[in-house]
Amino acid sequence: MAKIGIVIPAAGQGKRMGAGCNKQFLKLRGQPILAHTIRLFEESCHVSQIVIVGAEGDIPIIEELVHHLAFRKVAAICQGGVHRQDSVRAGVQALSPTIQRIVVHDGARPLLTLQAFHNFLSETEGFTAAIMGIPVKDTVKQVDLSGKVIQTLLRDSLCAVQTPQIFDHGILEKAHYKALSAGYYGTDDASLIEWMGCPVQVVMGMQENIKVTTPEDLWLAERILSMRDVRGSKSEQET
Ligand code: CTP
Numbered sequence: 155m156a157k158i159g160i161v162i163p164a165a166g167q168g169k170r171m172g173a174g175c176n177k178q179f180l181k182l183r184g185q186p187i188l189a190h191t192i193r194l195f196e197e198s199c200h201v202s203q204i205v206i207v208g209a210e211g212d213i214p215i216i217e218e219l220v221h222h223l224a225f226r227k228v229a230a231i232c233q234g235g236v237h238r239q240d241s242v243r244a245g246v247q248a249l250s251p252t253i254q255r256i257v258v259h260d261g262a263r264p265l266l267t268l269q270a271f272h273n274f275l276s277e278t279e280g281f282t283a284a285i286m287g288i289p290v291k292d293t294v295k296q297v298d299l300s301g302k303v304i305q306t307l308l309r310d311s312l313c314a315v316q317t318p319q320i321f322d323h324g325i326l327e328k329a330h331y332k333a334l335s336a337g338y339y340g341t342d343d344a345s346l347i348e349w350m351g352c353p354v355q356v357v358m359g360m361q362e363n364i365k366v367t368t369p370e371d372l373w374l375a376e377r378i379l380s381m382r383d384v385r386g387s388k389s390e391q392e393t
Pocket residue numbers: 162163164165166167168169170171177178207234235236237238239241242260261262263365366367
């Protein structure tokens with residue numbers, strides 16, 4: 155398998171969480187959300203290097219967290235920017251040039267599992283750009299600013315996109331560089347690849363891989379972890 159580096163954008167402000175601090179330091183099972191996210195990649199035998207991107211004021215807290223939890227694969231903790239895209243670009247620049255494939259994964263998605271990540275790596279081998287997505291459950295409508303419906307979108311063709319997203323090092327670097335020069339901003343990294351006219355492959359994501367965004371998500375994340383405990387002890391009893 156190619157040499158894989160991880161970029162974890164964690165430089166947001168968590169405004170929708172309304173916790174008065176970066177939501178990634180809120181605790182899930184007694185540990186910061188960000189610690190759960192880093193641990194998954196630390197434990198993956200396929201990952202060579204991790205770069206974490208933090209807001210300026212949060213960098214000492216992240217350094218302390220990495221030190222305290224003895225995460226050995228963290229090669230750099232660098233400063234993010236105003237938009238998520240600026241943060242990811244900073245992270246990509248901090249990775250070693252020897253990294254062949256880059257995985258971008260939101261710091262705020264602590265519930266990805268090692269098995270799902272490894273499935274993702276094998277399913278996306280051979281694609282220069284690939285992302286996790288899940289079928290949309292709700293009907294989605296396009297509406298104007300006054301709330302009036304413009305059209306109902308065809309649900310079968312819609313998918314809700316998650317991270318991880320994986321890219322060949324060269325294409326992601328080029329996409330970020332070009333977008334910066336053109337002043338183009340997309341809502342995820344794959345959209346920069348699409349903007350360059352290059353293909354992006356979607357593979358099946360994970361319902362439980364939620365992005366912790368609002369207070370209800372934190373509650374939900376705790377429930378998901380409890381559900382995994384129950385599943386784990388049931389399968390132990392069965393063996
Ligand atoms: N992120 C980042 N740099 C930014 C903005 C976001 O690294 N300038 C990161 C966040 O820390 C998060 C991920 O991108 O891990 C996804 O962003 P989101 O869920 O929107 O987090 P926040 O921007 O922190 O939340 P909000 O939009 O509610 O303020």
